[in-house]
Amino acid sequence: MRTHRIALALGTALLLAGCGSGQIGDTGGGQTDPNNKNLALITGMRGEPFYVSMECAAQQEAAAQGYQLNAQAPEKFEQAEQSQIFGSVVSTRPGAVIIAPTDDKALAAPLQQAKNNGIQVVEVDTALQDRSIAVASLSSDNYAGGKLAAQTLAHLVGGRSGSVLALNTKAGTSTTDERAKGFEEEIAKHPNLRLLPTQYTDNEPATAAQIVSATLAANPDLVGVFGTNLNTGEGAATALANAGRSGQVQLVGFDASPKQVEDLRNGRVQALIAQNPARIGQEGVRRAIAAIKGQPVERETRTEMIAITRDNMDQQSQYFYKSHC
Incomplete structure (x- = not known):
């Protein structure tokens, strides 16, 4: 609680x-x-x-x-x-x-x-x-959203030490660049967390999954991942599930698509920053x-944006996105 x-x-x-x-x-x-x-x-x-x-x-x-x-x-x-x-x-x-x-x-x-x-x-x-x-x-306010993601991830990790990965989409995308900047600056305030170089996914879930898989292999101390948008979050969730690390590596996604909400409910994602x-x-x-x-x-x-966790998701359902009108 x-x-x-x-x-x-x-x-x-x-x-x-x-x-x-x-x-x-x-x-x-x-x-x-x-x-x-x-x-x-x-x-x-x-x-x-x-x-x-x-x-x-x-x-x-x-x-x-x-x-x-x-x-x-x-x-x-x-x-x-x-x-x-x-x-x-x-x-x-x-x-x-x-x-x-x-x-x-x-x-x-x-x-x-x-x-x-x-x-x-x-x-x-x-x-x-x-x-x-x-x-x-x-x-x-994407910069504030990135900061909120870092704060949420830090609290989910608790006092554990380890590395953290941020997944961006494409350089030159104003929204995700601002989220990544806010995340990087806020996570630096937590000395127990070591931020790895930001990786770019070309906005492809499969690429995000490949990057997370490679990061897990190279950094066994990985404790957290931040996906700056829907596709990076979905790809990261897939990689962590395939590695049997869902819930061990805390994943904070951005956006609340039907798939992201499902992943939050079943424990593949630990928090979502919803717009x-x-x-x-x-x-x-x-x-x-x-x-x-x-x-x-x-x-x-x-x-506005809000941090949604498995515990409060039913109370924040108005922030869930639609797949059709």
Whole structure:
């Protein structure tokens, strides 16, 4: 029960109730038709429960406000395919594009061109390094989420000493890079834990599983693993189960997909850091509509996260992601 109380307290303490920066962005870039009722949503990856949950809420909000939402996504979290989809979508001249950029630099030029042509840009989940293009950005506070993951893992490990591994996806992905940074800086405060070099999985569960298997062989003192997103967490859980180390090596995942929730319930994962993708999708549509109408738009918004353990998961089920609408 001690673990339950600590994890729940951590989740509550770092619950970020959608606070914004208070900055107001202009609706800049070309002339936008205020009567344009067409919106586009381009998420990071088709079928991923985080993005499915976002899309479901976005579709519901758009319909409620009398707008049409064209939602598309690449098969994999890849810049090239997303860029192709983006080019096709903007040719239909929506009033706004709501997008989760799969690369924080490469998509800047096409998004700037869309802005110049009067299409409002709203970033959801991920963001460009160039902050001048989008009228609004909505995401979880990923740095704080990484810190919460480290705090949760440290308490799960207790006083044991050993090595810890962080699994990132692809360098240049703003969300997971921030989670990894928060995790690394917070875990350094725990002298009993030795952080191994961060490994990149190319967002493939199989690659994550291979890395964890190799790390177990090279570091028999491994006591903890942090997966910075759904795919890395699922792959890590598979590797630990295959090695018979589930529960011996504490695994903290990020996101609460149906598979991750199942793994938490059966002990393959010890904690999940859950986001609120539905709120991001809903608010993304609201920001896009406001920008189309020429209304003031809050530039930066961060939504809440919470640490979920096996002990408190039934009380936190509202944070579980959807596999379909």
